[in-house]
Amino acid sequence: MPKKARPYSRYAKDAATLLGQLIRKARIDRRMTTEEFADRAGVSRGLLRRIENGDPGCALGAVFEAAAIAGVPLFNADERALNSALASNSAVMTLLPKSVHMPRKKPDDDF
Amino acid sequence: MPKKARPYSRYAKDAATLLGQLIRKARIDRRMTTEEFADRAGVSRGLLRRIENGDPGCALGAVFEAAAIAGVPLFNADERALNSALASNSAVMTLLPKSVHMPRKKPDDDF
DNA sequence: ATAATTTGGCCTATATATAGATCGAAATGA
DNA sequence: TCATTTCGATCTATATATAGGCCAAATTAT
Numbered sequence: 001m002p003k004k005a006r007p008y009s010r011y012a013k014d015a016a017t018l019l020g021q022l023i024r025k026a027r028i029d030r031r032m033t034t035e036e037f038a039d040r041a042g043v044s045r046g047l048l049r050r051i052e053n054g055d056p057g058c059a060l061g062a063v064f065e066a067a068a069i070a071g072v073p074l075f076n077a078d079e080r081a082l083n084s085a086l087a088s089n090s091a092v093m094t095l096l097p098k099s100v101h102m103p104r105k106k107p108d109d110d111f
Numbered sequence: 112m113p114k115k116a117r118p119y120s121r122y123a124k125d126a127a128t129l130l131g132q133l134i135r136k137a138r139i140d141r142r143m144t145t146e147e148f149a150d151r152a153g154v155s156r157g158l159l160r161r162i163e164n165g166d167p168g169c170a171l172g173a174v175f176e177a178a179a180i181a182g183v184p185l186f187n188a189d190e191r192a193l194n195s196a197l198a199s200n201s202a203v204m205t206l207l208p209k210s211v212h213m214p215r216k217k218p219d220d221d222f
Numbered sequence: 223a224t225a226a227t228t229t230g231g232c233c234t235a236t237a238t239a240t241a242g243a244t245c246g247a248a249a250t251g252a
Numbered sequence: 253t254c255a256t257t258t259c260g261a262t263c264t265a266t267a268t269a270t271a272g273g274c275c276a277a278a279t280t281a282t
Contacts, residue, residue: 012175014193015185028207044241056172064123074126082125099228155271210258
């Protein structure tokens with residue numbers, strides 16, 4: 001969200017905060033230090049702290065990777081379910097229109 | 112995930128891809144153009160495309176915001192449930208140890 | 223078929239995220 | 253209590269994400 005701080009909705013902020021909390025809780029439950037966990041997730045200690053703090057600026061991939069390491073389920077799904085949902089969803093996408101068109105606007109007259 | 116491309120786990124990648132698909136599907140179902148939707152979400156059209164494509168580099172906040180606008184539920188929870196989970200979880204966090212200590216290492220002798 | 227519109231792909235400039243190091247404070251285990 | 257370790261915060265340099273504009277191809281509605 002670079003370029004001018006974006007105002008986040010409460011929903012988005014809460015979701016980010018909750019995910020961060022779940023990750024921290026899982027890390028502590030598994031008795032991993034921030035350094036150990038960060039290494040496994042492939043992020044710096046500083047980034048892990050931001051992730052656990054629910055910083056909306058963190059990269060989606062980094063956060064999801066941390067969730068994966070922590071064992072925090074995304075979309076209430078394990079790897080298998082995720083793949084399955086992905087597959088069936090891809091099939092549905094095929095049937096959807098490729099573009100959304102607004103009612104055409106006549107060059108001249110207006111309603 | 113700046114600084115050297117990080118290898119994402121399949122789980123993290125799939126989760127990002129799925130979320131993007133769900134957002135795109137919701138947008139099309141609601142008959143919103145990418146421009147219209149991007150405006151509402153407060154992101155550029157380009158970023159929205161990356162979000163829908165499941166690009167792991169997108170900011171967590173931007174993706175979650177898009178999900179919010181699209182009506183894609185995060186953690187199977189609406190705003191209320193999210194707040195509730197956040198609250199109860201915060202309470203639990205209080206009881207957890209503030210730091211995780213490894214078994215202490217003796218200054219001299221090794222096993 | 224054809225015109226209007228949407229979309230996807232590039233590009234550039236700029237803001238921002240990230241890594242890595244360091245330091246003091248705090249928490250833990252002995 | 254006390255020593256060790258972890259944590260949180262700050263700073264710098266660098267890579268990267270983002271916005272915004274433009275154009276061609278694709279898609280849709282008429």
